[in-house]
Amino acid sequence: MTGAPVPPPDAPVAGQGDAKGTSPGPTALRPARPRWRETLGLLARNPTAAVASLVLVGIVLMAIFDETLAPQGPSEVSVQDRLQSPSWAHPFGTDDLGRDILSRVILGAGVSLRVGFLAVGIALVIGTLIGLLAGFYGRWVDDVLMRVMDMLFAFPAVLLAIAVLAVRGPGSGNTALAIGIVYIPIFARVTRASVLGVREEVYVRASRSVGASDFRLLTRHVLPNAAPPIIVQTSISLAFAVLAEAALSFLGLGTQPPNPSWGLMLAEGRGFIDIAWWLAFFPGMAIFLTVLCFNLLGDGLRDVLDPRQRTLMAGGGR
Template sequence: MHSDTLAEGPSKLEREEQKPVQLGPTNTLWRDAFRRLIRHKLAVFGSIVLLIVLIMGLFGPFVAPYDPNAMDFAVRFAPPTLAHPMGTDDFGRDIFSRVIYGARVSLQVGFVAVSVATVVGTALGLIAGYSNRIVDEVIMRAMDVLYAFPAILLAIAILAALGRGIGNAMLAIGLVYIPIFARIARGAVLGIRNEEFIVAAKAMGARDFRIVMTHILPNVLSPIIVEITLSLAFAILSEAALSFFGLGTQPPDPSWGRMLSEGRDFFRQSAWMGVFPGLAIFFTVMGFNFLGDGLRDALDPKLRR
């Protein structure tokens, strides 16, 4: 009987143990990070807020009950009612509709400006971190010069040179945030450029561009993604500040910052003219900050099991 057992080969249990262990999709870094993210209550709350703002921005013409620039002097300074949930301004324009359309402007400026900063800043950071000392010094000293100026003052100076307008505001805000992404990308590259897998790729004859794009860039995406969400919040604040000073969105186009500027002169008479655009800025920035904090915790490798 013993010989029969040997002839049958290894038992079922032994065959199961001999099978290679396959890591399922739930064990990957990104899926594990997503699980931690959805367990982060503040990040989920921030995502819901941002989803509402995004819907307002994308489907503004279908959501807004009135034309944001339509004037009706018969209802000037009307308080919040069912017909006008957020009241009207000094020209009889519906504030609710203008807040909805203002979301489109803020999101457009934020995403375009941060996209410019992400692409240019990350590229400069990768080049500085991977290249020789001279190239690194030239790039990073230039970034230090830009980083030395307060963000809003530098944006105002750029707009003073380029002129007012939403397009120039996007460019100005994007240029202001380039040094942040460059420093983050460079720091991440310096931390991994001497790792064994990079040295092995060089020994196999891989070109520098392929090494950077295939081996280095994926390893620096985590801090870049976190910084994108946080920079979006500051970009929206910057756009609101520039529009408040009359350098960004120009009338009659609605902008949250512009609406705050228009409402400050009538705050005692019609506080809702400034309160509701201010709340829109507050909740949007808060949503991006909560999401950024959640992503930072979710993508932290120290917290991964």
């Protein structure tokens, strides 16, 4: 009876080295992609979020290079060209003083976004710090900090901003401060809720057991793992900050003339809505487009940063 063929003595055995004792090289493993690159890749696969991101990049670039892109200055008056409808010379028309609406919309982007980013930056830093301390330490720290946040949250947002501006006075800087104070409780609540779910994780307990300081626990373990909801809230708050700045400027409490602002342009065009629709239409569309794109980006970030949804997207939805 013939058995299975026997390999020669010098033949390498599967899974082992050859006869000379050399071991086979390890299987080449593809290095793991950084998390931020993976997140950007998944975000790019979401058509809605990708388009919204591109539009927002264009708006931000327009705000950065506003003086270069604007055909005219914000206060260049031409009485003979007043209330001209959109044309090749003035694609967005002119206002009652003959100022180019396109130029003022471009220059207004810088004002509106500057106020929005500054306001959200103030709320993000202070609110996140309060939420971290309240969620991590709990007990009386949580009670005191969150009761203060509840008192701020009890005021209607616009009324609280108006109250701050009544004390500080109108202007872009004070508008950013007022909106930032309004959104601090929102970031504090979001951060606290996320920290409460992270602080009891095994890796946090293990780090605490080996003597890690509270500062190290907060900065190296708790905050990075609690960050996804904060990032989503930042995108959504930017949308409402732009909207709040427009509302306050519309009421005359935000950006003051002759500086251009989308909300201020809406207020100026309100009296001419019957004879010159373009005065309010184009700044209104700029507000609408910016707020919509920030909201769509926030929805995309929420899907990408959610662990369960992230797994489905990484696996092609299977």
